[in-house]
Amino acid sequence: DVKVTQSSRYLVKRTGEKVFLECVQDMDHENMFWYRQDPGLGLRLIYFSYDVKMKEKGDIPEGYSVSREKKERFSLILESASTNQTSMYLCASRSSVRNSYNEQFFGPGTRLTVL
Amino acid sequence: QQQVKQSPQSLIVQKGGISIINCAYENTAFDYFPWYQQFPGKGPALLIAIRPDVSEKKEGRFTISFNKSAKQFSLHIMDSQPGDSATYFCAASGAGGTSYGKLTFGQGTILTVHP
Numbered sequence: 001d002v003k004v005t006q007s008s009r010y011l012v013k014r015t016g017e018k019v020f021l022e023c024v025q026d027m028d029h030e031n032m033f034w035y036r037q038d039p040g041l042g043l044r045l046i047y048f049s050y051d052v053k054m055k056e057k058g059d060i061p062e063g064y065s066v067s068r069e070k071k072e073r074f075s076l077i078l079e080s081a082s083t084n085q086t087s088m089y090l091c092a093s094r095s096s097v098r099n100s101y102n103e104q105f106f107g108p109g110t111r112l113t114v115l
Numbered sequence: 116q117q118q119v120k121q122s123p124q125s126l127i128v129q130k131g132g133i134s135i136i137n138c139a140y141e142n143t144a145f146d147y148f149p150w151y152q153q154f155p156g157k158g159p160a161l162l163i164a165i166r167p168d169v170s171e172k173k174e175g176r177f178t179i180s181f182n183k184s185a186k187q188f189s190l191h192i193m194d195s196q197p198g199d200s201a202t203y204f205c206a207a208s209g210a211g212g213t214s215y216g217k218l219t220f221g222q223g224t225i226l227t228v229h230p
Contacts, residue, residue, distance in 0.1 A: 004158070031216060040124065042204055042220040043159070058217070090158055094216050101147050101166070102216060106158030 003027070004107035006091055012113045019078040021110050023091030030096040032074035033104065034058075034066065037088040049074055050096070081114045088112075118142050119207050121221025128228050134192040136224045138205035141186065145207040149218070150179065150190050153202045162203070163190070195228045202226070 007022035025032065030051050035043040035058075045058030047066040055066050063085060067075045074093075078085055088111050092104040121138045128134045140148075149164035165172045165179040165188065172179045178191040192199055205221040 033217075035220075040222055042119075042121070042222040043218075044220070045217060048217060059219075092158070096216070101164065103149065103161040103164070104216065104218060106151075106160065108156065108158050 004091055004093055004105050006089075006107040006110050008110050009108065010111050010113075012115065013078075013081050014115050015082060017078075017081050017114075019081050019112065019114075021076040021078075021089055021091075021112070023074045023076070023093075023107055024072050025074075025091075025093035025105070026072065027093065027095070027105070028071065029093035029105075030071070031094040032068065033092040033094070034064075034074065034076045035090045035092065036060070037090055037109070043090060046076065078112075081112075083114050086112060086114045118219045119205060119221040121205050121224060123224060124222065125225045126227070128195045128226065130195065130197060130228055130230050132195050132228075134190075134195045134199070134226055134228070136190045136203055136205070136226070137187065138189065138207075138221050139185075139187045140207050140219075142207070142209070142219075143186070144209045145219075147208045148179070148181065148188050149206050149208075150177075151204045151206060151220075153204065153223075155201075159202075159204060192226075195226075197228045197230050200226055200228050 033048040034046045049068040065077045091107040094104045151159035152162040153159040176193045181188045206218040
């Protein structure tokens with residue numbers, strides 16, 4: 001079974017703090033994604049990485065950065081947290097081998113509250 | 116810009132009834148249309164998916180109907196059960212070489228099935 005784990009289920013931070021969200025997958029997947037989930041807006045792609053050290057902006061990258069130094073780990077960084085970044089953050093991974101339609105496997109999410 | 120529009124936002128169905136969730140997309144380059152199911156406290160998980168070369172796909176009680184000319188697709192849940200109560204997301208992606216399986220999600224539908 002594919003397993004995607006996220007470092008925290010709940011996180012409370014203060015405005016202006018630097019925040020790190022960590023994601024680890026154990027299936028040697030090439031592609032990894034960070035989304036935020038907000039009621040009525042669905043899931044919106046923040047950043048994705050198609051391979052180690054590679055990254056591309058998604059639809060809402062402003063205020064975020066990412067790091068992928070190892071294949072299994074993909075980190076989301078909030079450089080200076082703001083209250084409008086209070087949200088559920090979901091990490092996903094996907095194999096790019098053989099099939100262009102491979103599914104994404106999601107972690108359980110981190111609910112971040114910025115005060 | 117929301118490229119995939121999903122309705123309704125919430126849906127209440129009696130046990131044994133049919134649940135229908137609709138999605139419409141704008142980008143004609145999309146060629147893969149998955150539905151994800153999310154239970155409280157969990158990340159989304161792939162439920163069923165369709166490609167536009169067929170108009171319908173059925174897996175057990177779950178059916179996707181696809182109308183390419185109208186750029187619409189829908190999820191039908193037959194004989195709905197309380198265990199189907201979850202949030203459902205439609206999504207779309209292009210399978211081209213540089214897409215890396217990026218998904219554009221709809222806004223989500225909260226389904227409640229009453230016993």
